[in-house]
Amino acid sequence: MTPLMQLSELARSFFSLWALLLCILFIFGGARAVLLKRPGSAVGGALGLGGSYFLWQALFDVHLFGNTPAAAPVSRAAAGVPFLWWIVCLSLLTAAGLGMLTALIRRGRRNVTPEAVKLCLDSIPCGVCSCDDDGRVLFSNVCMHRLSVALTGERLLDGAYFAGKTAGTVQTVEGRKWRFTARTIALGRTRLHELIAADVTEEYVGIETLQTEKEALSRLNRELREYALFIDETVRREEILQAKARIHDEMNRLMLSTVAVTPGDTAEENRLFALWEQNALLLCMDADANPAEAALRDIENLAAALKLRLVFSGPLPAGLTEAQQGLFFSAAGEALANAAKHAGAKQMEISFTESETEIVCAFTNDGLLPAGEIRFAGGLNNLSLLAARQGARVEAAVRKAFTLSLIFPKNG
Numbered sequence: 001m002t003p004l005m006q007l008s009e010l011a012r013s014f015f016s017l018w019a020l021l022l023c024i025l026f027i028f029g030g031a032r033a034v035l036l037k038r039p040g041s042a043v044g045g046a047l048g049l050g051g052s053y054f055l056w057q058a059l060f061d062v063h064l065f066g067n068t069p070a071a072a073p074v075s076r077a078a079a080g081v082p083f084l085w086w087i088v089c090l091s092l093l094t095a096a097g098l099g100m101l102t103a104l105i106r107r108g109r110r111n112v113t114p115e116a117v118k119l120c121l122d123s124i125p126c127g128v129c130s131c132d133d134d135g136r137v138l139f140s141n142v143c144m145h146r147l148s149v150a151l152t153g154e155r156l157l158d159g160a161y162f163a164g165k166t167a168g169t170v171q172t173v174e175g176r177k178w179r180f181t182a183r184t185i186a187l188g189r190t191r192l193h194e195l196i197a198a199d200v201t202e203e204y205v206g207i208e209t210l211q212t213e214k215e216a217l218s219r220l221n222r223e224l225r226e227y228a229l230f231i232d233e234t235v236r237r238e239e240i241l242q243a244k245a246r247i248h249d250e251m252n253r254l255m256l257s258t259v260a261v262t263p264g265d266t267a268e269e270n271r272l273f274a275l276w277e278q279n280a281l282l283l284c285m286d287a288d289a290n291p292a293e294a295a296l297r298d299i300e301n302l303a304a305a306l307k308l309r310l311v312f313s314g315p316l317p318a319g320l321t322e323a324q325q326g327l328f329f330s331a332a333g334e335a336l337a338n339a340a341k342h343a344g345a346k347q348m349e350i351s352f353t354e355s356e357t358e359i360v361c362a363f364t365n366d367g368l369l370p371a372g373e374i375r376f377a378g379g380l381n382n383l384s385l386l387a388a389r390q391g392a393r394v395e396a397a398v399r400k401a402f403t404l405s406l407i408f409p410k411n412g
Contacts, residue, residue: 004086005062005079012059015083018090019056023049025097032104041100048097054078055089127178127197131159138192147173147197163195176201225385250275292316295329302333303348306340308365313351317359324408327386328361331394331406334379335363343367343402354410361406369398380404 004012030045061075118141121128127144131137135158140148148156150173156162167182179200185192258272296316303310320328332350339345345367353360374396376384384394387406395405 002083003080004059004083005076007083009063011083012063015086015090016056016059016063018094019052019059022052022090022093022097023056025094025101026052029097029101029104032101036104036107038104038107041104044096044100048093048100051089052093055086125199127195129156129159129162129195130192131163131195132193133160133191135160144195144197147171147178150174159193159195163193166197167195170200170204177204222385225382292325292329295326299329299332299336302336306336308336308340308345309347310336311347311349313349315352317352317354317361319354319359319410320408323390324392327383327390327392328406330386331361331383331404332363334383335365335404337379338404339363339365339367339402342370357410359408359410361408362403363405364401364403366401369402374398 004015026045026049030042030049033039033041033045055078058072058075058078061071062079065071118139121139121141122143124141125143127141127147129137129140129144137156137159140156140159145156148154148162151166151171152162163180163182166180168180170177170179172178177200178197180195180197182193182195185194258276300310316325316328336348339348343365345365348363348365351362351364353362376394376396380394380396387394390408392406392408395407397403397405
């Protein structure tokens with residue numbers, strides 16, 4: 001059988017090229033096995049590379065030095081083997097290399113591999129980064145690299161530094177909002193630090209929309225409360241206007257009846273006179289009545305009903321306008337109700353203090369002092385809204401006793 005040494009130079013070159021291609025095949029297959037974390041295939045690739053390289057080196061020595069002592073003894077011995085055995089060895093190595101590569105490719109398509117994980121994480125719309133305690137980046141996807149360049153101007157090389165700058169914050173990148181969250185996870189004996197960047201632009205848009213709607217709803221609610229506060233006054237004025245209109249119509253009818261009465265009809269004249277007197281009294285009642293005195297009587301009656309002793313330290317300031325007086329009596333009624341209901345008070349003192357810029361009306365009761373922070377709600381909140389419309393303000397203070405103050409600006 002013809003040894004390989006006796007073949008033509010062209011034939012030996014063919015075997016040499018075959019061995020070289022096998023070396024490349026096993027290098028590629030071994031590298032892919034390492035990436036897929038297949039240690040058995042990696043060892044097989046290394047053994048196949050060793051065998052292919054040995055055959056290629058033997059042919060290379062024979063090509064350079066021929067069958068002379070300059071060639072290595074092992075190379076000369078291998079070249080003396082019949083060429084059919086070379087074909088068998090190279091065919092077996094080829095089959096092993098192609099089989100290993102095919103199995104690795106099939107496994108990569110059918111199983112979850114690091115490459116598949118990397119491809120998947122690169123395709124998701126959020127940023128992912130993992131690093132160790134020293135900040136060495138173990139993994140990061142394309143999105144996180146892009147965010148790092150946009151926020152720091154540098155590629156993501158130190159995970160701990162980048163996490164310290166962004167963790168727990170919301171950053172704006174290219175007009176979109178990104179929320180960065182960090183956590184520590186244990187993987188066996190290794191502790192990893194994970195940083196996630198999530199696109200929360202839609203959430204922020206929704207929050208801004210809700211905030212706008214909330215402000216509009218609060219404004220509408222405030223307007224409704226103000227409307228409810230003044231609806232009683234509006235109804236009262238409407239009733240007075242209707243009463244005056246009825247009196248006016250009655251006066252017109254009396255005037256016509258008086259003109260048309262038959263002279264000497266004493267009974268009819270007396271009846272018309274009584275009607276004139278009644279309507280005249282009704283017309284003068286509104287003009288002669290003093291609203292402040294009527295309101296003061298109402299406050300005194302309320303205090304008596306609540307069994308509270310009402311003490312005035314002085315007269316009502318003359319500088320208060322009619323609207324301010326109305327607000328004062330409303331505040332007095334609210335103060336009396338709260339003193340009796342919440343503090344169990346027996347006495348309330350109403351005092352007045354004037355300065356160059358303000359008039360202070362103070363309502364002090366001897367009841368129990370409130371605990372904690374004082375918050376205006378219900379009637380006091382409505383009173384504050386009424387005061388604000390007149391440029392006044394309502395304040396509460398707790399010292400030796402609870403004092404509610406209504407403060408009017410002068411010339412306001």
